[in-house]
Amino acid sequence: MLYFSRWKAILIWLAVAVTFILAAPNLIPADTLAKLPSWVPKKQMTLGLDLQGGSHILLQIDQNDLIKDRLEASRDEIRTLLRDAKIGYTGLSGSGRVVQVRVRDASQVDAAKEALKGLIAPVTSGLFGGGTITEWNQDEPEPGLLRFTMTDAGIKYRSSTALSQSIEVVDRRVNELGTTEPIVQRQGDDRIVVQVPGLQDPQRLKEILGQTAKLTFQMVDQTMPVQEAINGRPPAGSSVLYSKDDPPVPYLIENRVIVSGENLVDAQATFNSQNNEPVVSFRFDSKGATRFGQATQQNVGKLFAIILDNQVISAPQIREPILGGTGQISGNFTAQSANDLAVLLRAGALPATLTVVEERTVGPGLGQDSIQAGKIAGIIGSILVVGFMFVAYGFLGFLANVALVVHVAMIVGLLSLLGATLTMPGIAGIVLTIGMAVDSNVLIYERIREERRQGRSVIQAIDTGFSKALATIVDSNVTSFIATVVLFWLGSGPVKGFAVTFAIGILTTVFTAFTFTRLLVSIWLRRAKPKELPRAPVTFVPPGTNIPFMGVRRWTFALSTFLSIMSVVLFMTVDINYGVDFKGGSTIEVQSKSGPADIADIRGKLSELNIGDVQVQQFGSPTDVLIRVAAQEEGDNAEQSVIDKVRAELQDKYDFRRVEVVGPTVSSELATQGTIGMLVALVGILIYVWFRFEWQFAVGAIVATVHDIVMTIGFFCVTGIEFNQSSIAAILTIIGYSLNDTIVVYDRVREDLRKYKRTPMPQILNTAINETLSRTTLTAVTTILALLALVLFGGEVIRSFTLAMLFGVVFGTYSSIFIAAPLLILFKLRQAPDASEEKPVNGKPVAT
Structure with a gap:
């Protein structure tokens, strides 16, 4: 395991070098990169909308x-x-x-x-x-009556065709x-x-x-006054349409279309040479020019209307035939509205x-704040984890930290190479993988220490430690990867960004911990030829620790049962604070342009808008305010009207930093996707664990994981933290982390079952948990340190996500020891031995 051929070592170092080369452009300003030679890699990570601002x-x-x-x-x-x-x-x-x-x-x-x-x-x-x-x-329901019914397939075909055309437009x-x-x-x-x-x-x-943007040119019907048509009945072949003025002006318009927007080949915003007002100049194709010329020739002195989406833009008089195929549209435009209309006409009408x-x-300001918060949280989290690893393992911790730097560089390099988008939850994913990446090193190092205590030489201990830790590393990371794949499959936007980052982090963890760290250790062994393993400044779990965990299993079962029932009762009786992702509505974050925000004034103004239930609260600093507006019963268009009303009321005094609007259609889909995601992740993990272990292990792991999910939902009920798409991401990540922890314990249980064939099950479990206790403690501490940095310095945007993660890590560690392990006794994985079987010596079983 510790031998590396020259070519293998060269390839590993080459992979590391390529990683740093790919990651380096992200540290260089874009204007400096542009000046470098063309052969220099310049691809940077794409920042998500939540980091650089923008709209989804x-x-x-x-x-x-x-x-x-x-x-x-x-x-x-x-x-x-x-x-x-x-x-x-x-x-x-x-x-x-x-x-x-x-x-x-x-x-x-x-x-x-x-x-x-x-x-x-x-x-x-x-x-x-x-x-x-x-x-x-x-069909012919009665003689002479022909009826044509549009089929479902026909509707689907037309929708698909219209969608393709709409995408182009x-x-x-x-x-x-x-x-x-x-x-x-x-x-x-x-x-x-x-x-x-x-x-x-x-x-x-x-x-x-x-x-x-359906543009048509139609004649104005002047056979009767328009008011008479409104009061009575318009002539056959004509309809009353209104202008875009305020108040709107009615016109009686012939239904016959002279020329439509399909015949336009160009439209540009220009200025009228006579009065310098903004207008839109247009040009028809040959067919449109001919039809327009004929119509204007035949109707000199009459009015014709320019109509956009059934609204009259203008209705000028035809003073002379327009034969050149060009013209102008005027209609009290501003420079921007004229330009926007030209854009619409050039792009074509939507079907x-x-x-x-x-x-x-x-908003771009909030994006910069998120980047800054992510950098600070990442730096602090990295310092805490690096310092802790050195304190826990000394020189071996230093080697793990070198591998950790390579691990982060590989994530950044791969994200840059793949053109993946880095979101704020993606930064959280990087920081979280920093905490979890050391888990593999901890597994290896703890195994090495254990082998050394059993009398093996330093080289043998290190070689055996790497060998025995490999299966556990693979099993624990595969379970996390399953949850992450489900998250990517069902997530969207920032959540999918987190899944991509976390999945890459899992893959690079295996490489850096098992391959690169092993290479560093082999180089150190060759050069230093140590007689003993490096000593750590602090020992967190003393060797020979023998805590009787199974002795309190009835109490922990009772406690977990009580807490689970309370969580379910709270979920059913107390309204969980669902975000707009799941109940629809609008979330708006605004920032005062000068001085602290006046929450009472905002609340008073919005209460007069007749937009339903409105919540206004301070968010972060005194200048920031979070506004929540309940879902509108009138549907998706009403949700957009809410934003327009709030913007019109507050935009003079406040900058709009973040707007999230989710209509009722999407919110119900997101809720369904979240539920399906958790079920699919649990089934996938159940199948994998069942394949790798026995059915008792698989069911025990799932029960413990469901326990953690229920506890986390109870946490949301008690704290009132908003439950949104990021919360689903947190729960799925907790599932991966909890299973990771459980698999480590189960892997040692399986190993001890082979070693101590006639030892009672409670004693096997106590031994396995104590043997892995140091790893469990160190991994939990490193992950908690990384998450604490995110909670304290990562900003308000991801606080609910990281708080849920922090809670889940604590309970995931608890459930691995006090729920998942004792369940193996309940499921009778091993029958009780008879009185002639071996007794433990000094609290530990004797191998047979």
Whole structure:
């Protein structure tokens, strides 16, 4: 185990060197990197929105809007086809998902079916025409009445097509804003994720993304006064539309579209040469220019309307034919609103309305604060862990600390290489892996000390220590990895960032602890040729410790049962403080522009807005305020209206540092995903432990883990800490940590069962726990030190996450000793021996 060939050693050192080269750009300012030669690695970690500021918006296609448009289009198509075929009809109507028409002459029914057969013809779908679907089903409920019903497959096909078109349009719109590295991605069957880093004005982004931008040029119907049409009934083929003015001005508009936005090839914000007002200049393609020229030629002196999303922008008079295919749109624009309209027109219209169902916005100031807090927490946590390792292991602790530096560099280097996004929870993941990375070294070092106490030479002890610790290291890290994979699979945004960082940390831990540390130890052995292991300044658990843990198992069972019942009762009777992730609503963090925030004034202003239940509280410093607004019953659009109202009321005196809006649709999905995530993680771990051990071990590990989950939920109930997506991440990480601890104890139990074949089970368990007590103590202390740094210095954003983690580590350590181990007795893993079996000597069993 301690022998390394020259090539193997060179490869390890090469991997370490590459790691530092990949990580180094993150320590160099971007402007300095730009000046370096092209062959120098320059890739830095991508900062998440919570660190550099920006907006995360989840858009959903309005399927009802899509169905309505398709219904209208199909109705018009039926009208055209029957007229072209000279077939008389009546009662052409559409509602819901059904269009129907009655053929007047029974002898023409077959001809009508033939004329309309294109509607029910299969439509090609899938890649390269890999499949077909039928969009409409036709039936004849009574003679002469033809009914067409839109199929589920047809709706899905139209939604998928509209989603693909919407992604292209949204991508063009976002890129037109001039933002750097925006992300526009499909999510599921009907959603689009938009992430724009460093965005200063998220409100403008939402306005641009939320507009369908269906532009049409239509004639104004001047056959009757518009007020008469409003009071009575508009003429056939015309409708009353309103302008965007305040108050809105009504217009009677002909339904016939002269030219639509599809015929635009360019649109630019410019200024009117006569009055210097902002306008939008546009240019049609050849088809649009011809149609527009013909319409203006035939209607000189009349009014025509420019309509955007069923609102009249302007209705100028045609003074002369416009034959060049160009024109201007005026309408009391500001420079920015003219530019935004030009952006919308250039990008094209959306095929359906997009609704904002989730929004998470972080201001750049809060992002910088989070980076600073993360750096401070990381430095302090690292110093505490490094100092503790040196105190616990002396020179071997120094070698572990060198490996720890390589471990962190590998995480940063791999994150940079993969282009992964570093979030604030991701920083927490790095700090947490610093605490947990030493666990593998602790396992190895404690095993080495134990082998040395049993009389092996230094080299033999070290070699055997590495060999015997390997299986435990693999088992304990695999269980944590399972929970992390589930977290990545079901998480989103910052939570997924934590999962990526933590998963990379687990993998690099195995390499640095087992491979790199082993290389360092072998070099030290070759050069120093020590006669004894280095002494540690402090011994935390004296050799030969023999605490009768199983003697109090009935008391610990009773205590845990009582606390578990109390946690369940609290969960069912006391409302847990769910965040917007799970109950919907809005969370807004604002900061006073001058002096301490006036909470009473904020509360008074918001109470007048008629936006439901509002909570206002101080958050961190006296200038920071956290506002929570309950979910709105009117749905996702109402949630966005709340933000607009609050922003309008407070933006003069307060900066908006963070905005989170989760609609009812997304919140219910997140709650379901969180529940499924915990169940999937538990089942995966159960299967793995059952595969590696016996069924008693697997069930015992799961029971102990469920105990820790219940305790953590009780902790949330008692403390009132907000329970959000990060809390699910904390619970899944606690599952991994608790199983890690339990597996270490179980691995030693399994080893002792083979060694002491006739020893009573309680004595086996006492021995195994005492043998691993030093490792359990040291690992818990290092992890707690790292988490304490996060709690005290990591900032308010992740405080609920780290507090839950801190609590979970303490109870995870407790359950490994007092719940998981005694359960093996309850499950009768080994039957009680008879009186002739061996007795313990000095509190320890005798091997047979």
